[in-house]
Amino acid sequence: EPEVTQTPSHQVTQMGQEVILRCVPISNHLYFYWYRQILGQKVEFLVSFYNNEISEKSEIFDDQFSVERPDGSNFTLKIRSTKLEDSAMYFCASSVPVHYEQYFGPGTRLTVT
Amino acid sequence: DQQVKQNSPSLSVQEGRISILNCDYTNSMFDYFLWYKKYPAEGPTFLISISSIKDKNEDGRFTVFLNKSAKHLSLHIVPSQPGDSAVYFCAAGYFKGGADGLTFGKGTHLIIQP
Numbered sequence: 001e002p003e004v005t006q007t008p009s010h011q012v013t014q015m016g017q018e019v020i021l022r023c024v025p026i027s028n029h030l031y032f033y034w035y036r037q038i039l040g041q042k043v044e045f046l047v048s049f050y051n052n053e054i055s056e057k058s059e060i061f062d063d064q065f066s067v068e069r070p071d072g073s074n075f076t077l078k079i080r081s082t083k084l085e086d087s088a089m090y091f092c093a094s095s096v097p098v099h100y101e102q103y104f105g106p107g108t109r110l111t112v113t
Numbered sequence: 114d115q116q117v118k119q120n121s122p123s124l125s126v127q128e129g130r131i132s133i134l135n136c137d138y139t140n141s142m143f144d145y146f147l148w149y150k151k152y153p154a155e156g157p158t159f160l161i162s163i164s165s166i167k168d169k170n171e172d173g174r175f176t177v178f179l180n181k182s183a184k185h186l187s188l189h190i191v192p193s194q195p196g197d198s199a200v201y202f203c204a205a206g207y208f209k210g211g212a213d214g215l216t217f218g219k220g221t222h223l224i225i226q227p
Contacts, residue, residue: 004156031212043157043202045214055211091156100145100206102215104156 002026004105006092012111013082021077021108023092031055032075033093033102034067043091049075050097082112116140117205119218127226132190134221136203139184143205147215148177148188151200160201161188190223198225 005024013019025032034046048055049067066078075094079086089109093102118137126132136146144165149157163170163177163186170177176189190197200222204215 006156033212033214035215042219043204043217045216048212048214050212056209056214058214093156095212097212100208100213101147101159101162103159104149106154106156 002028004092004094004103006090006105006108008108009106010109010111012113015084015112016081019079019082019110021079021090021092021110023075023077023105024073025075025092025094026103027073028096029094029103030097031095031102032067032069033095034077035091035093035104036060036088037091037107038085038088046077079110082110084112086110087112115218116143117203117216117218119201119203119221121221122219123222123224125224125226126193128195129192132188132193132197132223132225134188134190134201134203134223136186136188136218137184138186138205140205140207140216141184142207143216144207145205146177146179146186147204147206148175149202149204149217150197151202151220157202193223193225195225195227198223 007022032049037043047057047061089107091107092105095102147162148160151157179186200220202220203218206215
């Protein structure tokens with residue numbers, strides 16, 4: 001069964017460093033998403049992407065964040081200058097247009113020290 | 114702001130019995146609702162969804178009920194099995210014309226007792 005994959009599974013970085021989290025969405029899906037879950041809190045929507053542009057973004061998704069689809073399979077989330085409060089699980093998801101079910105990857109645990 | 118609320122942080126149910134997980138919402142614009150199941154160190158797994166034009170959707174052991182007037186939905190699992198032990202998230206969204214983000218509740222930890 002097709003699934004969303006994410007790399008790395010765990011990323012440790014120092015405050016102020018740039019990180020890139022990678023995702024490979026399900027191949028016939030056209031909508032892509034990033035969510036995060038800070039430890040002990042709920043899953044929060046960050047941004048969605050369609051047709052090579054941002055479709056929707058939350059107030060969390062500020063200028064420190066960017067997303068890109070650099071090729072036909074990868075979807076990336078970049079955090080330019082990480083802060084301690086960026087430590088969280090980051091989940092990528094994808095979906096088919098018109099269908100509202102979103103399918104999530106296993107997540108990347110980001111630890112900022 | 115808690116637009117999607119799951120007021121029970123945990124629920125313990127005996128194996129074979131019915132598990133009922135509840136979810137309330139405040140935003141009347143929501144068009145659809147989803148339930149996800151999550152094991153530790155894994156991503157949320159889609160279980161079942163329901164459109165706001167329906168009041169019930171069933172898939173095997175899982176049934177979701179929607180009461181729009183009460184802004185309440187519930188997930189029924191019958192019969193409950195040990196593998197159902199996980200955190201269950203209620204999520205909601207509405208069509209804005211593109212790739213629309215979901216709003217999640219805080220989750221309910223379901224524990225199935227043997």
